Amino acid sequence: METIYSENHKLRDAQTELYGGQLVYPFERPSRLDYIHERLTEVGLGPISAPDSFGMAPILAVHDFAYVAFLQSAWDRWQAAGFEGEAIANAWPARRMVQTCPTHIDGQLGYYALAAETSITQGTWQAALSSAHVALTGAERVRAGAQSCFALCRPPGHHAAKDLYGGYCFLNNSAIAAQHFRDNGMARVAILDVDFHHGNGTQDIFYDREDVLFVSLHGAPEYAFPYFLGYANETGTGAGEGFTLNLPMPPGTGFDIWRTALATALERVAEYAPDALIVSLGVDSFETDPISFFKLTSSDFTIMGADIAAAGLPTLFVMEGGYDIAEIGINTVNVLEGFQGH
Amino acid sequence: METIYSENHKLRDAQTELYGGQLVYPFERPSRLDYIHERLTEVGLGPISAPDSFGMAPILAVHDFAYVAFLQSAWDRWQAAGFEGEAIANAWPARRMVQTCPTHIDGQLGYYALAAETSITQGTWQAALSSAHVALTGAERVRAGAQSCFALCRPPGHHAAKDLYGGYCFLNNSAIAAQHFRDNGMARVAILDVDFHHGNGTQDIFYDREDVLFVSLHGAPEYAFPYFLGYANETGTGAGEGFTLNLPMPPGTGFDIWRTALATALERVAEYAPDALIVSLGVDSFETDPISFFKLTSSDFTIMGADIAAAGLPTLFVMEGGYDIAEIGINTVNVLEGFQGH
């Protein structure tokens, strides 16, 4: 399996994350990809290639122009305003307030954010754009006939909506790849999100559409970030009714229950019969992940990969979360090896 | 003029405020009231009395029960969850997400917050409850016939809605006092909010009601916290249509323009002919306030007090903001002396 990867991800190296009332070094950090890259090389999974450029059009096919312009300029404007820390959202349009984007950068951060843990810093935009191009390059490989490809994206994307960032995500790489498939001849695309966290951004982007199926396995929103989306009763709206499937699971869920949910998810995917499958691949379902509560072991990830392969679909893996850094390489590559070994 | 004051405000002494991407010692700090108390004594404005207790009923006449229960237990639950910093909201229901209160305390903070600058800490609830009782005691004095009374509240209240905290506010002292007036025989109450910031919580609480008039002078929401409420086109809804009047003003506004807006506000109050006036008294419109952008001078506050006195209404002053600590005593007491000297 070919991997698409760019060193540009290192341009994103925020120093602060708001966690438990403190500013800590972010869980989502550059070394995550070092461990994955190293493991890919170690097991010789396949070639590792640089991404091509796709310009802004496929980004703007998913995200609002004003949101993208905000992301591009936010750090410079924050610095120009004289603030001394990294750019963190501080006030937002809560219940019954107006959804009007303010003029001041401090207010704009709150308008476009869904969480305060994600700082915007020098290089964030460049890394996010490169990450989207990694996903698009992987999508092109699958379009060209590859049975699978691994888009080693960073920053991740599945929490980003058309006009919202947060959860370490700025551009929704999986959604951008799915839209690219649709805009280039594929009639139906399925996104299977196996990251521990609900892919709220991806769900939101396709919630009223029947041409992209969204299926997610994740920690129950009562207990897990992003808290305010991912309930089982969210099934789509309008033409999209029935094309969102959420499978939330409670704290402590192990692989036996998780794998049953995966079977349910893959059954729905098979019924949908998509032209391609995109897997939002997070490995924060791992038992010792510091910010999650599922109990998957390293060998479970190999089975996960094999189960996904059994769907028999052209498959693009897009990297999302995973924060037990030391094990992230093994767990991620186990999924890919499991897929290949099937 | 009598002042109502309780040392209990000191139970609220958060150590961290998220500001400019850093955690700093909060602008809203106990020493604010020390300076005001000292100045009150210095000029001999009148007696300083302790508040009476009013129990929970007048609080629950304004705030949701579940919200109050959350405030009461949040700090203990946050600590029990193992977090090490003060309790700060980190993820919230952004656009198109669901307004369902999560189970986990980390998610609940985001559900009930409108901003991340306001940490919840040991003693916060006790201080907030005492602050509300200070306002209620002042309201009782005015009900009993005093022409004016100063409720020296801390923490402030005007950003707190029935189920939202933030902007240093937890319980809406002015709204609780207004509701207390209404529930004890007064037909109409007017609230004049002269704090630099828009009193979004107060507006929200009475937005659909004609029995409480809300008039606010504040920094334009395009540029100033709380950013997502306070526009001139917000005039009330349903039976409350026409009973909200917002007078937002741009950065750099000085007293000449500000005083003209005050005249407009007082004209609306006179037309309404309320049984009593509540002044949400913030002095962060001061020229060197560190988080605001109006340009009032200390002597302007004296004129402000005289202008308000000219309305000839029984008046309850309720302390809100003001963050130029060294001058907060002079500026606050200037308003009260201006009122008395009229």
Ligand SMILES: [Zn+2]
């Ligand atoms: Zn995740």
Ligand SMILES: [Zn+2]
């Ligand atoms: Zn204020």
